[in-house]
Amino acid sequence: MPATKQSLHAWWDPPADGPTNMALDEALAAEAALREGMLVRVSSWSRSTLSLGAFQMLGDARDHAGLEGLAVVRRPSGGGAIVHGSDITLCVAVPRGHRCGSAPQILYDIAHAALVEELRERGVAASMSSGRPSPAPPDCGNGSAGRGGEPFLCFDRRAAGDVVLPDPFDPGADCKILGSAQRRLRGAVLQHGTLLLAGNADLPPEVRHPGLDDLVGPEGAWRPPHAARVVRGWLRRLAAGLGVALVESTGRFEPGPDAGFEAVLARFQEDAWTARR
Amino acid sequence: MAADVRFAKSHEWIRPEADGLATIGISAYAVEALTDLVFMQLPAVGRHVKAGESIGEIESVKAVSDIYAPVSGEIVAVNSSLPDRLETLGKDPFGEGWIVKIRPADSTEIDRLLDRAAYDAIIGSQPH
Numbered sequence: 404m405p406a407t408k409q410s411l412h413a414w415w416d417p418p419a420d421g422p423t424n425m426a427l428d429e430a431l432a433a434e435a436a437l438r439e440g441m442l443v444r445v446s447s448w449s450r451s452t453l454s455l456g457a458f459q460m461l462g463d464a465r466d467h468a469g470l471e472g473l474a475v476v477r478r479p480s481g482g483g484a485i486v487h488g489s490d491i492t493l494c495v496a497v498p499r500g501h502r503c504g505s506a507p508q509i510l511y512d513i514a515h516a517a518l519v520e521e522l523r524e525r526g527v528a529a530s531m532s533s534g535r536p537s538p539a540p541p542d543c544g545n546g547s548a549g550r551g552g553e554p555f556l557c558f559d560r561r562a563a564g565d566v567v568l569p570d571p572f573d574p575g576a577d578c579k580i581l582g583s584a585q586r587r588l589r590g591a592v593l594q595h596g597t598l599l600l601a602g603n604a605d606l607p608p609e610v611r612h613p614g615l616d617d618l619v620g621p622e623g624a625w626r627p628p629h630a631a632r633v634v635r636g637w638l639r640r641l642a643a644g645l646g647v648a649l650v651e652s653t654g655r656f657e658p659g660p661d662a663g664f665e666a667v668l669a670r671f672q673e674d675a676w677t678a679r680r
Numbered sequence: 681m682a683a684d685v686r687f688a689k690s691h692e693w694i695r696p697e698a699d700g701l702a703t704i705g706i707s708a709y710a711v712e713a714l715t716d717l718v719f720m721q722l723p724a725v726g727r728h729v730k731a732g733e734s735i736g737e738i739e740s741v742k743a744v745s746d747i748y749a750p751v752s753g754e755i756v757a758v759n760s761s762l763p764d765r766l767e768t769l770g771k772d773p774f775g776e777g778w779i780v781k782i783r784p785a786d787s788t789e790i791d792r793l794l795d796r797a798a799y800d801a802i803i804g805s806q807p808h
Contacts, residue, residue, distance in 0.1 A: 506713035507743040585743035
């Protein structure tokens with residue numbers, strides 16, 4: 404097993420369905436605990452899928468206009484629901500004893516600041532949100548409320564550290580392009596980050612959030628395969644910020660033999676998990 | 681805070697009571713680190729747990745964390761009003777913010793946990 408205390412090891416995985424992505428991310432967290440270093444899995448989704456935050460109500464998803472017919476998976480991490488399919492998921496895992504693992508905001512800020520730096524280097528006016536509540540403008544979604552009065556969808560919410568861009572259609576407003584949420588496990592912290600590359604064509608306009616391609620352009624410049632350049636730059640900056648070497652794997656992430664991957668995958672496939680609330 | 685309160689590395693505290701039960705909560709440090717708590721799920725009364733097993737979950741704005749049993753035993757009471765007043769965890773973590781009461785299977789397990797000084801040393805070394 405390669406030592407990773409002084410490195411950031413990253414894998415680029417092919418598109419997968421919701422349960423497979425969730426199970427691989429949990430396996431990544433287990434691997435981070437074993438290797439005692441930061442690991443990153445860059446992934447995407449084989450079909451448009453709604454991922455629910457750990458405690459969100461499935462019924463709220465079923466009742467939410469515009470989300471009908473989507474595959475649904477429940478994340479182990481918190482936060483609001485996300486429609487995947489036009490995004491890249493940046494899963495970061497660190498051991499609990501890692502300097503980024505002691506409090507949620509530390510890892511959140513480090514990962515997000517690295518993306519802000521990368522985008523600014525490319526001339527994009529990205530910044531980190533102060534987290535002040537702001538009503539979602541029509542261009543950023545319909546803002547339907549869920550439990551606790553917070554919008555149901557992650558990209559209608561604003562938390563401190565969210566990466567936002569100015570809304571080109573509404574001066575003074577912003578659009579969120581990167582949000583993250585964590586699951587703090589016994590041995591590791593798992594952080595799901597979602598970088599929105601473009602509006603999801605499978606969604607009606609009222610729940611479709613603009614991504615980099617819509618907000619910055621030119622058209623197509625931020626979609627795959629070009630998006631990989633941004634993510635690679637993000638990885639380099641993340642590693643540099645931590646003072647460790649970046650090691651990019653040539654293959655996909657393979658769960659360790661002791662990770663119990665099949666059992667974890669089965670859990671995420673079960674209705675009992677998806678409908679737990 | 682009673683002198684005989686003990687801590688787990690995962691930030692739960694446990695306090696033996698005169699009736700043989702023990703009260704469990706989470707430390708002020710853990711509450712402060714999580715920030716902006718929004719939801720909590722408690723275990724069922726009567727459940728038997730092993731030390732290190734998850735007995736509940738707590739969600740903040742950006743993170744979900746498990747609450748672990750610091751010792752093995754039977755859950756005999758839960759603070760059922762706590763999920764409706766999560767601010768209590770921050771205001772009074774060692775009093776009104778208690779989470780569950782457990783009947784320890786082996787009371788010596790408590791003695792093997794961290795005392796206050798050892799726990800303070802651990803959290804003092806954590807980056808903020």
